[in-house]
Amino acid sequence: MTTTQRYAALGDSFTEGVGDWDAASPNGVRGWADRVAEQLVLADPSWDYANLAIRGKKMRQILDEQIDAALALQPTLVTIYAGANDILRPRVDIDLLMARYDDGVGRLRDAGADVVLFTGFDASGSAVFGTTRGRTAVYNEWVREIADTRGATVVDYWRLREFQDWGYWDVDRMHMSAAGHTLMAVRVLEAMKASHRIDLPELEARPALKRVEQLRADAQWARAYLSPWVGRRLRGVSSGDALSPKYPTPGHPHWATVPA
Missing domain, CATH: 1.20.5 (Single alpha-helices involved in coiled-coils or other helix-helix interfaces)
Incomplete structure (x- = not known):
């Protein structure tokens, strides 16, 4: 008998898929997590997938609203990225924030799920968001420490220098484009040491x-x-106040072709 493996994706707009616009998908977006799920299903049809992420959510909302919902699904694998919207606020207690994050990640690990975490992006190329670079660096050290303590995998977004190319970003300069989400899916699968059939996109040259x-x-x-x-x-x-999770119920979304 085949044992079901379950992937639950938690977080905010990054994980929901904002910037990877797709009218056929719930909430109008696809994203890297959907692409990762598709590759898992292609490699092994025993996988199913839920995505509970909603754009605009802050750390406490993600922990309060998504951790319990994910645990109820008995996930095998959880990806979670939380805190980016907090870092952008005028005031934030990063140490308190990350202590709560550690507790949430601990609950997922104690339940037996493999957990993938993300460091924050190095926004040094942005005149607006580059001002939070110091906060993000502190956040990242916390993420690495939590991963070491809890036995989680880290996708080190800060060190993925290819994302410094604006071709990987949507016109809003805040979210990854379809090309960026595709590249992120590859990097996540690589961090998980999982196989994939994703071809990396070729970016169009942008005139200076x-x-x-x-x-x-x-x-x-x-x-x-x-x-x-x-x-x-x-x-x-x-922007996410009126939205519901894309895939609250585990299954194979419409784009996932299950091998015969």
Whole structure:
């Protein structure tokens, strides 16, 4: 008898798949976690998959709303990335935040699940988000320590320097593009030492902009994406407030072809 293996993906927009737009998928996005799940199913049809991540969620929300839900599914594998939205807040107690994270990861490991964690991205190339680089570095040291203590796997996003290429980012400059999510899926599978059949995307060369053109593009981006993002935070609302998890019930999503 084949034993079911279950993958549960937890987190915020990063794991939900924002930036990898797909009208056929729930919430209109696919993402790296869906792509990882597809490869697991292709290699072994005993795998099924749930994705509980919702954009905009902060650490406490992810721990309070998603850990218990994931444990109820009795997962074999859990990927979790939480804390990025907290780091972007004006004030954050990273030590307290990460102590809670450690507890959550411990619960998943105590339940027998393999756990994959992520360090935060090095946003040094962003004039806006690069200001949080120091906070992210502290967060990353905590992640590595939690992984060492709890026996978790780390995908070291900070050290994945290929993501410094803007071709891997969506037009909002905050989320990975379809190419970025595809690359991330490969890096996650590699960290797990899992096989895959994903071809890495070839990025189109982007022409260098003159200074005036770059300033104009930056101003357009600020109006279209940065200002609404800041406005939501000032109002205490999130782009994910009205959304439900993409795949709350384990199974094989529509894009996963199960081998005969």
